[in-house]
Amino acid sequence: MKAIVALGGNALTGKDRKADIKKQFEETKNTAKSIAKMVKNGWHIAITHGNAPQIGALLLQQKTAINYFSPMPMHVLGALTQGQIGYIIQQCLLNEFKRQGIRREISTIITQVLVDENDEAFKNPTKPIGPLYSDEEARKMKEKYVMGRVEGGWRILVASPKPLSIVESNIIKKMIEENIIVIAGGGGGIPVVKKGNEIHGVDAVIDKDFASQKLANEIGAEILLILTDVEYVCLNYGKENEQLINDIGIDELEKYYKEGHFPPGSMGPKIEASINFIKNGGKEAIITSIEKAWDALEGRTGTHIHE
Numbered sequence: 001m002k003a004i005v006a007l008g009g010n011a012l013t014g015k016d017r018k019a020d021i022k023k024q025f026e027e028t029k030n031t032a033k034s035i036a037k038m039v040k041n042g043w044h045i046a047i048t049h050g051n052a053p054q055i056g057a058l059l060l061q062q063k064t065a066i067n068y069f070s071p072m073p074m075h076v077l078g079a080l081t082q083g084q085i086g087y088i089i090q091q092c093l094l095n096e097f098k099r100q101g102i103r104r105e106i107s108t109i110i111t112q113v114l115v116d117e118n119d120e121a122f123k124n125p126t127k128p129i130g131p132l133y134s135d136e137e138a139r140k141m142k143e144k145y146v147m148g149r150v151e152g153g154w155r156i157l158v159a160s161p162k163p164l165s166i167v168e169s170n171i172i173k174k175m176i177e178e179n180i181i182v183i184a185g186g187g188g189g190i191p192v193v194k195k196g197n198e199i200h201g202v203d204a205v206i207d208k209d210f211a212s213q214k215l216a217n218e219i220g221a222e223i224l225l226i227l228t229d230v231e232y233v234c235l236n237y238g239k240e241n242e243q244l245i246n247d248i249g250i251d252e253l254e255k256y257y258k259e260g261h262f263p264p265g266s267m268g269p270k271i272e273a274s275i276n277f278i279k280n281g282g283k284e285a286i287i288t289s290i291e292k293a294w295d296a297l298e299g300r301t302g303t304h305i306h307e
């Protein structure tokens, strides 16, 4: 069976989502134990992941060096974080496999994701990322980035377009079918647009849950396993009448989504990605915590979403 395992921020940087490198290795070591269980039980997997804390750290470094280097564009920073996080996951997984006597190969694929340059999101970039900039710093940044006024200064604003297709999905599929564990689509992938017969990177951020769904459908995965920091999706989350969802069909889930149970920027994209995965031929989407990944795959816990 093939699955996409989408890792949330806490899988790689812990609950406080700090980009401290020691912490990243520690958290990823724990995550590797969870993934090893799946691999041991014969699952063919590709791992996707977020990159917000890591890209935030790079932006801060660029800001500090603004008088020495011209800042690099977002799509290049995206590639840097895919390499960085891929390396950490590869090493932690290899070490865990060695401990457990699992013999499997692991590789990271730098992944580009095609977006439409006419996507509505590009008309008005609204997603603030990275640190605060002063007026003077913002003036320099404006040569490369869209800057928006916020309380206390300026921040970079980027668009969040919808992924159309994964440029490297064919090679990812081949590798998974060869039983290689692939790390791909990091940070939602590097956004690229078509210009004639070429593709070029653009400064945008693709939601990692949406990109994971695209990849899952394109490689024909049966399962989209979204690992975050809650064991269940809930109705009336955080309220007195909170209710866990164990098992749900997409029509009912869509109804709750429209009622506003799943906010944009956290649970919303996971729900939308899960519904789209099923509508495009996926068998089941599961949303649960890193620690419960294996129990959820075995049907003992987590929120299970199906036709």
Ligand code: ADP
Residues within 6 Å of the ligand: 007, 008, 009, 010, 050, 227, 228, 229, 230, 232, 233, 234, 235, 236, 237, 261, 262, 263, 265, 266, 267, 268
């Ligand atoms: P990730 O890095 O895994 O994408 P997010 O913070 O984006 O993590 O999304 C997970 C968070 O969504 C949970 O920590 C939880 O606080 C929040 N959340 C919002 N609505 C719900 C809901 N209805 N049920 C469960 N969790 C929810």
Ligand code: MG
Residues within 6 Å of the ligand: 008, 265, 266
């Ligand atoms: Mg998220």
